[in-house]
Amino acid sequence: MxxxxxxxxxRRSVESGSxxxxxxxxxxxxxxxxxxxxxxxxxxxxxxxxxxxxxxxxxxxxxxxxxxxxxxxxxxxxxxxxxxxxxxxxxxxxxxxxxxxxxxxxxxxxxxxxxxxxxxxxxxxxxxxPVDATPDPWPRRYGVAVLLCVVFTGASIHEFGVGPSTGLALLVLATVGAVAVGHWWSKRDGSETVPSVS
Incomplete structure (x- = not known):
């Protein structure tokens, strides 16, 4: 200071009587x-x-x-x-x-x-x-959800073949993936450093 x-x-302290x-x-x-x-x-x-x-x-x-x-x-x-x-x-x-x-x-x-x-x-x-800024866990969670969807969709296609529900599953997978990437992209700007005055 x-x-x-x-x-x-x-001056403020004296005015307030403290x-x-x-x-x-x-x-x-x-x-x-x-x-x-x-x-x-x-x-x-x-x-x-x-x-x-x-x-x-x-x-x-x-x-x-x-x-x-x-x-x-x-x-x-x-x-x-x-x-x-x-x-x-x-x-x-x-x-x-x-x-x-x-x-x-x-x-x-x-x-x-x-x-x-x-x-x-x-x-x-x-x-x-400010001391312990941890990264946002949600993009990682989205990534895990997308990975699980890929595994289950792949297993479903392998077991039952390609059908009408496969297209829906791929659409949901693409949507969740897009949300995960969008969330990660919006959060990556939060790590910039702030200049100080010497």
Missing amino acids: GVGGENKFR STEPTDRPTAIAKDDAFHLLQTSRRRDVVRYMARADGRVELRDLAEQVAAWEEETTVESLSSSDRQRVYISLYQTHLPKLDEHGIVEYDKDRGIVERRRRARQLESYLAVD
Whole structure:
């Protein structure tokens, strides 16, 4: 936490009548506050991004990635108006709100954002685990289901020959396979690394 951030923390603490020293354990976020903070997709995206970030990040990088997620494209393919629209929204509204609730430390003058420990409470609502991100098991489960369908369909054709039900079985097999591939394809983007600010 920078010097400005610490002064801001102390100023807030004095105004609220509490100790001026930060505690080791962050205070719990009320469920209503958590849902209010997570009601907009941009704030949810900020929490997700910061969960993967390594230390402080620049507002510009954060805004670009949030805009890319919104537009379902890459950062490189974004238009300048998309970048600016999200940047202004984060700068004026969303980051000050998250900073006010102790989710991030936002240095507006320098354009730097840093995740605070209290953010973990919101991450639990988003199923974000920054420390131990395990791969999604569903594509593998789909794959096993497709493999079993192939085995049973092959055994059925071998035993009973090709009939009207074989075409239906192959159609179901192709559908499940397409869903498995689509799910895997949509999830593979979630492993990108997040740049940090030194």
